Amino acid sequence: MALIDFRHGIIPDGLNFTIAMLGVAQAMVFGNLTEGLETLGEAAAVAVIFLLLRRLYFLLRQTEGLGLGDVKFLAAAATWIGVTGIPTLLLIATLTALATAGGLQLAGHQMKRQTSMPFGPFLALGLLLTPAFQRCF
Numbered sequence: 001m002a003l004i005d006f007r008h009g010i011i012p013d014g015l016n017f018t019i020a021m022l023g024v025a026q027a028m029v030f031g032n033l034t035e036g037l038e039t040l041g042e043a044a045a046v047a048v049i050f051l052l053l054r055r056l057y058f059l060l061r062q063t064e065g066l067g068l069g070d071v072k073f074l075a076a077a078a079t080w081i082g083v084t085g086i087p088t089l090l091l092i093a094t095l096t097a098l099a100t101a102g103g104l105q106l107a108g109h110q111m112k113r114q115t116s117m118p119f120g121p122f123l124a125l126g127l128l129l130t131p132a133f134q135r136c137f
Helices: 002-008 013-030 033-061 068-106 120-136
Strands: none
Touching: 002 120, 013 033, 013 068, 033 068, 068 120
8 A cells, every 4th residue: 555655656456445345344353243334434534524624725725735545544553453543543654754855955956835645655654664653552
């Protein structure tokens, strides 16, 4: 998913769906049907929140700040880490994206407000690292 977003600037719906369904399946395998349904509810709540934030950003700035694939990925990620893991995922993603942008600037690339970077690879890294942080804290 990260490689596809990096190369093509999209996160395919099929991959988001697969991530979400595997998250629901693991919730049911290690929990029960109720936990699987709760996981779906959390994913829906995350999707609504980030759809609203995406729309608000567009209304304020007249430019897209977060792609729809990123919103769907965050909802799919919630099936694995829950609503409480989303802030950690976003912190990891934004800090690594900021560090990357800083590194690119230092390497001589012009980084302006209008410069876009695919956020999916950073979200994927956040999803991979968040469970470790959840276990530690």
